[in-house]
Amino acid sequence: MRTFAVDWSGDARSAHRRIRVAEARPGRLRSVRGGLDRDSVGELLLGLRDGDEPVVVGMDFSFGLAGWFATTHGATTLPQVWGLAARDGERWLRECPPPFWGRPGTRKPAEDPARPLLRRTEQEARDRGLRPLSTFQVGGAGAVGTGSVRGMALLGGWRAAGVGVWPLDAAPGPAGVLLVEVYPRAMTGPVVKSSAAARAVTVAADPRVPAGLRDDVVATEDAFDAALAALGMAEHTAALAALPVLSDPTSLLEGRMWLPPPP
Template identity: 35%
Template sequence: MEDLDRIVAVDWSGRIDAAGQRRHIWAGIWSAGKVSLEAGRTREELIEWLIAMSRETPRMVVSFDCCFSFPAWFLTEHGCVTVFEFWKKVAEGQGERWLARECKEIERDVRFWGAPHKRPEEFCGENLHRMLRLTDVDNKVTPKLMGEDPERAAKVKGITPKSPFQIGGSGSVGTGSLRAMPFLLRMWQSGFRVWPFESARLEGVKPQPLVVEMYTRLMTGAVAKSNETARKNYLAAKRKMDSLYSGLGRNVMQKAQTSEDAFDALVSVLEMARWSGEFARLKATKDDALRLEGITWRPRIR
């Protein structure tokens, strides 16, 4: 297998203000064994930067820590037979209409919830699973997972993936996901392959860059990453035991210690580098639901 030229892990943000985007969007970059951390870009600037880099080094993989889609039933409800059709609908303005929680001109879709709105009855009790994709459920710790893969179960213990329908409150992912989809569409239109909707094409005479969905918590494991001391202790322990971390420069370490977003980007890009040999073998899913919903990438996934 030919080595990747570049890996980028993006810690994404759904912030509406440019200043917030420049502060919270971080990219961890791996290239030829060297790692760097960068911020200071808006969503628009970041995507243009990624597209430009992909033309220089098409053997490149990019991850985003957001949901690439919604439950299959929701896409079907909106007449979308592919995720790319759904992204187009979001990009044409539907995404911002769903995010307009207090807009008097538009009737609010009550299925999009979060402060100040409570989770709707439709997603409560025995129907809670309807607000999650199959991959979101798969990333939760279950008795089955404990028996089949205790190592992975230990890593995700206490981690609860959120629903893309949640657009407010702690840990909400819906806002960032909806604001990512127009840019994912642009990357796809610029030549990026998007797994699992398409197979990777990183090898050969005409390689194409690849985009995957990432869930940072699956990379970091249990750590109070909002706490600077916890981040410092985590990185110090990794540096002693893990060769991927031992060669990191002081500047990179300092950025990851002082910023939770930089920390997420760093850990994610290093885990992607650790498992870089797997990306070229990723194949498009044949499952009808997953072809609409997507799959969160993780090491050893098939």
């Protein structure tokens, strides 16, 4: 099985400057590449369908929205949520209507148990000590909403073209591509990613990163996340190769992160 991780970007004009794609095998990073925009990532995924071995690709954006928001807008399935994002996502990002926040003049909504800002999978990750942010946050430090909305808008087309998306689709058989939502922080550890020096120390101590790739991995936070996520996924290829379709209603509406088992 081939294992890739994509550090995604929601940047409207310069996503190619941020997106990084890494490939790893168990115990060894194979490559880190940049220069791809969102459309180019889609072309890469479609090209991987025709390989002679299965591929799992980790994408670091949210594959869904909180269930209450989806149903309020008439979506009862995850593909319908993607359709909402394709139809209304740019307006959400432009106008930032509640519960979205992060643009100038907007505020984070008050906590409401009936309208949680986190999906169940994000809350479960927090229960493990991780700190995923709400997809409704589209601006400010660490915001993931913009990239997620623009990523969700593409998932339906990719799936229609034959790329599987977990948890709706199971792991590929002898060939094919499956996308899984990942949270790179679960695989990078507690390093201060904003520090190039800290990234360099982490990479230098990791025997899975060949010397010839260290500079590329350290160069940006995006490359670091992609590389460490790909390596973390490659440590669990047996589990990824056995991923089943999930049947619980929440996962089928909100999506679900794949996380490595706790250490």
